[in-house]
Amino acid sequence: MRRTGQGVREAAGGYWARRGLPTGPAQVAVAPGAPVLLLAVLAAAGTGTAAGTGTPAGTGAALGSVLLPHPCVPWCAEQARLLGRAVHTVPVPAESGGTPDPFALLEAVRRSRGAGETPQVLVLSVADEVTGTAPPPELLHEVCEAAVAEGLLVVSDETWRDISYDPHDTVIVSPAEMLTEAGRADHVVVLAGLDAAFDAMFEAPFEERRGAGRSVPRRPGPPPGIARFPDTGRGKLLGERVREMLAALRAELPGPVAAAAAEALGEPAELRARRSATARLHGGLARALHRSVTGAGALCRPPHLGRHLYADLDPFRPRLAARGITDAAGLEAELVRRLGPYAVGGHRFGDDPKELRVRLTTELLTAAVPATAVPAAARGAAEPDAAGHPVDTERHQQAVEPDPGELPGVPEALSRVQSVLVDLTDGSPQ
Missing domain, CATH: 3.40.640.10 (Type I PLP-dependent aspartate aminotransferase-like (Major domain))
Known part of the structure; x- marks a missing residue:
């Protein structure tokens, strides 16, 4: 040991x-x-x-x-x-x-x-x-x-x-x-x-x-x-x-x-390649999720890393209160009911429990991707080119990877997120 x-x-x-x-x-x-x-x-x-x-x-x-x-x-x-x-x-x-x-x-x-x-x-x-x-x-x-x-x-x-x-x-x-x-x-x-x-x-x-x-x-x-x-x-x-x-x-x-x-x-090289591919995949998903959240009127810092973003719905407090949602725990419960276990209230992260903040995860989107969809980011190294020269795996993957926000199932999941937020706040996309 x-x-x-x-x-x-x-x-x-x-x-x-x-x-x-x-x-x-x-x-x-x-x-x-x-x-x-x-x-x-x-x-x-x-x-x-x-x-x-x-x-x-x-x-x-x-x-x-x-x-x-x-x-x-x-x-x-x-x-x-x-x-x-x-x-x-x-x-x-x-x-x-x-x-x-x-x-x-x-x-x-x-x-x-x-x-x-x-x-x-x-x-x-x-x-x-x-x-x-x-x-x-x-x-x-x-x-x-x-x-x-x-x-x-x-x-x-x-x-x-x-x-x-x-x-x-x-x-x-x-x-x-x-x-x-x-x-x-x-x-x-x-x-x-x-x-x-x-x-x-x-x-x-x-x-x-x-x-x-x-x-x-x-x-x-x-x-x-x-x-x-x-x-x-x-x-x-x-x-x-x-x-x-x-x-x-x-x-x-x-x-x-x-x-x-x-x-x-x-x-090792394989780990670095997979780590970079994972970052690009979740980066694309997080940015798409950010657009849906802010499109519904919520406040949210643009994400730069990881798999989460943090949305603030406090500007909609009167509208949410009319639906019985007055704190982060209530907001979490309602979003989990509508979107699944992908929302965590800000009260769990040391924020004021009365503030209407929630953390969302890109897993909300990856869970929607059907079995037939295989992002190039998840595949192995690229084959040598016609002349037999090795191909830069990371650049090759970036060139052939689909836009994560356009993967099958993801646009529908994004639309559902925005629809739920708009419905909760009685607002309309900005």
Whole structure:
């Protein structure tokens, strides 16, 4: 087990090095999932001193509080509350989700201190799973500056950074890059689940999912998580504490999961191709879904990555109230009744339960694709050309892939989404 764990740490170092973050195996911790790692990081951070200060953290009234953007994936708050930490959520700005508004962050820190707490950790995401957006680098820089000025440890969740629809258009920068360049590397820990990599390795494309073509291997288990600690005195101490806690919990990876994780982090060509194809497929579907949602009059940030988007129907509050829908839970229930299990209310992501917000998923559209439809994105590598020269698989696939929004069954599903929203709000497409 020790050998396989070392292999994952070495592979994780290479993964981050390819993203501009030189990383040695000693800077890496591995656990069965990003939530477990976050729990260990929060616990370890509370056993020393408050970030950037000389005062004890994690004891008595000064128990370190945790700040989160809202909306935010639920497990972030759950891990903090398991440790008895106070949790403060901070609204995201209009530009994107994943990071708090920097001015609202400073106000939340002030209020936390006023309540006798020690604000200690800010958890953010540079690739937000809830809203499908990435913060602009300049906004992320402001947030990081504010966090460092207040002595916060930044935990950057980067689980979905590799599923950007257009990597040349959406620039995803890690706080670790920014803070290392600024000489403040010891203020940031990078956290990443291998969800996207395991999806690319083990999720069956359309034709395989329906019984045709070669089968993909079975998942050996849930995707593990990796954490990167700074190569500083404080970073090394934090990393050691985290690994000690994981060892005490026996939070180790089974051999098959460790082997799959090391392979995924090595990013072989086939994985990269399938990951890119998946991003293009869900990118096309998410953009089409966004057009349907906004066409019905709802507010929604344009998605850039992942499989979700976040719709705001609060402008239709009086019309929805007339139908008995007055909060996110009621909106979720009605949309699930009409569209299926593809809508999740904003109250589950830390938003005000009274706000009429909901997360929608592209699975609403993929579920509508019939068995006979096989996107080129799901097929294998292209054959050599007439002269016998190899073809660039990714470019070939982009050239022959159908528009995801035009796949059989998808236009009808999109029309149904818009029709349901228009009916609920008594409105009409814009």
